[in-house]
Amino acid sequence: MDKILIFAGTTEGRILTEAICRDDSEKRRVITCVATEYGKHLLPEESENLTVLAGRMEPEEMRALMEKEAVCQVIDATHPYARQASANIREAAEESGVPYLRLLREQGQEAEDAVVVPDAKGAAEYLKKTEGNVLLTIGSKELAAFTGLANFSQRLYPRILPTPEMVKRAFDLGFDAGHIIAMQGPFSHETNLAMLRQTKAAFLVTKESGQVGGFADKLTAAKEAGAKVILIGRPKEEGKSLAEVLRILGLPPLPRQALDKKEEPLARWFPFFVDVKGKKVLVAGAGKIASRRIRTLSQFDVEITVVAPELSKEVIGLAESGRVHVQKREFSAADLEGADLVLAAAGSREVNREIGILCRTRGIFVNVADRKEECDFYFPAVVRKGNLIAGLTAGGQDHRLAAEGSRKVRQALENRRAETGEGYE
Numbered sequence: 001m002d003k004i005l006i007f008a009g010t011t012e013g014r015i016l017t018e019a020i021c022r023d024d025s026e027k028r029r030v031i032t033c034v035a036t037e038y039g040k041h042l043l044p045e046e047s048e049n050l051t052v053l054a055g056r057m058e059p060e061e062m063r064a065l066m067e068k069e070a071v072c073q074v075i076d077a078t079h080p081y082a083r084q085a086s087a088n089i090r091e092a093a094e095e096s097g098v099p100y101l102r103l104l105r106e107q108g109q110e111a112e113d114a115v116v117v118p119d120a121k122g123a124a125e126y127l128k129k130t131e132g133n134v135l136l137t138i139g140s141k142e143l144a145a146f147t148g149l150a151n152f153s154q155r156l157y158p159r160i161l162p163t164p165e166m167v168k169r170a171f172d173l174g175f176d177a178g179h180i181i182a183m184q185g186p187f188s189h190e191t192n193l194a195m196l197r198q199t200k201a202a203f204l205v206t207k208e209s210g211q212v213g214g215f216a217d218k219l220t221a222a223k224e225a226g227a228k229v230i231l232i233g234r235p236k237e238e239g240k241s242l243a244e245v246l247r248i249l250g251l252p253p254l255p256r257q258a259l260d261k262k263e264e265p266l267a268r269w270f271p272f273f274v275d276v277k278g279k280k281v282l283v284a285g286a287g288k289i290a291s292r293r294i295r296t297l298s299q300f301d302v303e304i305t306v307v308a309p310e311l312s313k314e315v316i317g318l319a320e321s322g323r324v325h326v327q328k329r330e331f332s333a334a335d336l337e338g339a340d341l342v343l344a345a346a347g348s349r350e351v352n353r354e355i356g357i358l359c360r361t362r363g364i365f366v367n368v369a370d371r372k373e374e375c376d377f378y379f380p381a382v383v384r385k386g387n388l389i390a391g392l393t394a395g396g397q398d399h400r401l402a403a404e405g406s407r408k409v410r411q412a413l414e415n416r417r418a419e420t421g422e423g424y425e
């Protein structure tokens, strides 16, 4: 059986691992190595076909692994900047006599129109043949390369770190005080755009710095400002694209979206499951929204008190059955006495706002139904089947999506009973 060893740590490495594991036209085994446990979590579960090894390896360990496992192909899908790791993998493969393939990310679309030069000197050479202001975002160390340009102190705007040494260096080289931008990045798209516009820059000089260096924001801002990007690139590495590697391995091409899939941004709303037994919940309002939420809450072991001048039929019913306490009058601050959790769902903005303020000053957790910015917590769409409880939120962005998601979850849970005859109770 073919054994393929992948050094991953990039999106491409993960996608390749998934693609090989998914393909059952040929029996293959994959060993995927990642540097960290976190990298391991992003990969599929280990299986008969897949072994995942986490931890940095010394060159001898790589060689020993290739020989012990008798792998027939090594694919190096490490990060483009992981120069040392790449060199080690290549050397280990050569010594073990295993074919080596370098999988390289295709250059981002944003950088497509950029002029790529090997170094600062190359950038200065290019600029010599042009006219127009230049925003230099390459730090202060290589500024000297640009002082040979005619009128450089008027044409160039170096953006450097605000340390006395760096500012002094720029000064000593003859840059104009009115042109030195001393500020610490990374800079947002908007800040870059404002600086490009302020300096009337026709060019932006940058290094290929990756996301941490705010590279993408520089490129998008330059595009919007109509400035040409001069990219001081790393010397080009030889390698194959993901599509080529798949073809070499005899795997089907991937659907277009597979690579467009961006890493998920960090989420803001974490679903804690809080022990609410015996907690006192105060609800202000007993209209449509309050009633729905009271209905949801009444499945939980909480003590619910509702305060509202007008009560929905549903709330009257729950009061009659003794499930909720009701005060048929307007909310007053004294209602917050002893409350652990408050839902402000009265039909008045002023009343809800006031409840939010009172709760925050007293340290009581509050939901304000007509203003998400005033909520300490969001009220989720809740699904419950026995012990299985799900709460869905769309992060306050789209309550219809939360409702739709909860319907899907409910259906999926009901399908289990239909399919297996068993529920979750």
Ligand SMILES: C[C@@]1(CC(=O)O)C2=NC(=C\c3[nH]c(c(CCC(=O)O)c3CC(=O)O)Cc3[nH]c(c(CC(=O)O)c3CCC(=O)O)/C=C3\N/C(=C\2)[C@@H](CCC(=O)O)[C@]3(C)CC(=O)O)/[C@H]1CCC(=O)O
Pocket (backbone or CB within 6 Å): 289, 292, 293, 296, 367, 368, 369, 370, 371, 372, 373, 375, 377, 378, 379, 380, 381, 382, 392, 393, 394, 395, 396, 397, 398, 399, 400, 402, 403, 406
């Ligand atoms: C999930 C669900 C739970 C529940 O409420 O039970 C829920 N809203 C639902 C329905 C719903 N919401 C609205 C309408 C009427 C209009 C319409 O139809 O378009 C309907 C439909 C209806 O009521 O029928 C309008 C609305 N909603 C909010 C504001 C204020 C604002 O955005 O600032 C306004 C404008 C009010 C105004 O200006 O008057 C705010 C919130 N609503 C949230 C949850 C929180 C997190 C959302 C998320 O997860 O993203 C959040 C952020 C805060 C919070 O309140 O906790 C439930 C569906 C569950 C299900 O059906 O199963």
Ligand SMILES: NC(=O)c1ccc[n+]([C@@H]2O[C@H](COP(=O)([O-])OP(=O)(O)OC[C@H]3O[C@@H](n4cnc5c(N)ncnc54)[C@H](O)[C@@H]3O)[C@@H](O)[C@H]2O)c1
Pocket (backbone or CB within 6 Å): 284, 285, 286, 287, 288, 289, 290, 291, 307, 308, 309, 310, 311, 312, 329, 330, 331, 345, 346, 347, 348, 349, 351, 352, 368, 369, 370, 399
């Ligand atoms: N978060 C959400 O999903 C969502 C959805 C729709 C509406 N809203 C907002 O929620 C609030 C309630 O909406 P609704 O559709 O249930 O309104 P509704 O008109 O059906 O009910 C309003 C309720 O508030 C009560 N009320 C009025 N003044 C009060 C006071 N001073 N003290 C206590 N209770 C008082 C009324 O007696 C009534 O029971 C509104 O502010 C609305 O903008 C929120």
